Amino acid sequence: MRGLKLIPENINLGFIQRRTLFFIFSALLVISSIGLYVSKGLQYGIDFKGGILIEIKTTDGAANIKAMRKNLSDLKLGEVGLQEFGAPDEVLIRIQAQEGGEKVQQEAIAKIKDALGSGIEYRRTEVVGPKISDELLWDGIYAVGAAIFAILVYVWFRFEWQFGLGAVAALTHDVISTIGIFSLLGLEFNLTTVAAILTIAGYSINDTVVVFDRVRENLRRYKTLPFPELLNNSINETLSRTMMTSVTTLLALFALYILGGEVLRGFSFAMIWGVVIGTYSSICLAVPVLLYMKIERRGNVGGSNEEAAAE
């Protein structure tokens, strides 16, 4: 009973030869992501923008969103967004942050509840005042920044600084492009998205470290093998594992995306994207980047200074 092989044995794809292609693709991806972020911006959720979010379920059949929208816009609370949320009798209402501090937000809720009337189950009410939304945004930015820095330090410590830079280049690419796809599709960017981004960072670096580990091992083992070939071999040798783990993770994530409910959909979407882009960047960015960094081929990478045969 031999198992199925996702990747044929002795596969040898030319990842390193095609590096220019990958670099151009990734550069375009990063540039367009930044461009989108600057021009279109992000659809911040109330966590970061402040405001009111109410999820309701009508108890007597499908919700009449049109009527609700009219009722609510009559309240003159500024921007009011209504959308069906998972089922015809479930509606998500978003109200922009009200001018005039924290107290006014509470008054607005009372007005909304009045305007919606009876026959409604309030499934979720979230109010984030301007003070908290500011703090949450900064906390999120600090967290992502600190994570990237901590990972850089760890990889530097375990490998060498060149590897650390390669890993962080790939990581930053993943984070920026995730922000880009959220901007492109106009998906809500909230606290769980930040959680997803941090997890993507963890996942992507996990992938990268596995390939780097193999590069380091091969550097010790094959002291005269040309560097590009050595890198390419390392990628191919670990390709089967890379694909396996991506597939199992994606299987779980698709289950979550489809069955996990409306609230988690944004999170699982970000993660699915992150797994795909993280896998790509580990193979096609993090490793080829090493080519441009002077990695000394000593007998023992990260260890003694004993000079070994050069390329």
Add this chain to the structure above:
Amino acid sequence: MIYFAKWKIILILGICLLGVIFAAPNFLSSKQAASLPSWMPNKQVSLGLDLQGGSHLLLEVAVDSVLSERLDAVVDTMRTTLRKARIKYTGLGVDGLAASVTIKDGTQAEQARQLMRNLDVDFTVEVTDNNRITLQLTDKAIRDRRTAAIEQSIEIVRRRIDETGVREPTIQRQGENRILVQLPGLDDPERVKRLLGKTAKLSFHLVDERQVPELGGRVPPGSMLMPSADEPGPSGRPRMYMLKKKVMLSGDTLVDSQPTFQDNQPVVSFRFDTVGGKRFGKVTSDNVNKLFAIVLDGKVISAPVIREPILGGSGVISGQFTVQGAQDLALLLRAGALPAPLTILEERSVGPGLGADSIAEGKIASLIGMALVVAFMVLVYGRFGLMADIALLANIILIGAALSLLQATLTLPGIAGIVLTIGMAVDANVLVFERIREEVRAGRTPISSIDAGYSRAIKTIIDANVTTLIAAVLLYQFGSGPVRGFAVTLAIGIITSMFTAIMLTRLMVVVWLRKTRPDSLPI
């Protein structure tokens, strides 16, 4: 790598067994779990408010209002002291965290300084330009006042919430001047919010019965205008009362307050302590037939005529109350006044329906995700995949046990963390299996392939997992509420998956290897 000492085997199986034992209460209903004898593990995973339904409120105490009250009070004492000593002054007032005054006659400045110095220990006295005296609140006093205000606020918030009958509320201080309130099972916190939104400072004042128009529309010194809580005035705005500024009695001497009925109208009865009761008796005796105003948070609730002295130390507040309004007011008076106003910075309430749906959806997603991963592993690695699957199951059980033991809160993002872990947990096994495949390809014997596979993969597994752990720790550090729940399950999942992959699967592989002594590996 393929040798296990006996104690190690016992340890590994022991941990798994403990996992099963500690995870087991989660399969019971909460009632059944609570009725387990105390020597048995009976802790269940505690569900976050987003899963069990409930309200999360983040409150801010306006601590600085306590300081400004303190300063206002000192200005009052300064005024009376200087007047008593017949010292002429000008420019008396509050300036930031200080109160200052200018003495008109420079020769009296020294005398004034002496008086001010003995006024209040919380202030330092400074003289500038010979005749300008500044009383500065000391840093220690500021700190003490703030701490006292927060602590007292927490106490009052707790009392008010306890009175509403919410079960197992969590009320804790957060940061400098914030209070986090979590109310499980309460999905409509309107009443609690209304109760917390009131400072509930009660005071009794005599009404200044001189008519305002006679005074040319000016409010005489020592009196003040105050709106009625519910009586409309002529212009549609609330009716205004003119009250004497002097507080005859305040709410802190109240010992009890209950909603009741008088002439079929809801009213609130109250009772003073001995000191307050005596004072109340004296005030009512001295002012028979005068109007006596009851003021709550700067609004006049009612201003009845004192018909006769009230000597029993108790009375009734009548106003235009609803039944609920009378209940709320009685509750507020019983629980006491907040030292400073509270504002709600953040509210997150989830109804029980959504929570239950989230749990159901999370369960299905986990089960289907797990089934897919399990099937895929068997498809790719055959018998070895099956072993990895058993380890995966053990992993989930261990996560459940760890969550129950640590009493960590499982949130909706936490469920996402578990589903994600299901997908990523097999990674450690995948690393080992792929390595074994490579070693087999390199022509090694089964035993030596497995040995080399494990010893070479372990370093990679650790490196790869530590980086994810870093992300999880930072997420916990910076995240709040539900996101923290995600960080917790992710971190626990990483640790348990390393254990199950390196220890449990390896044990299974080794046992199988010893039993069958295969010529080739089915991998």
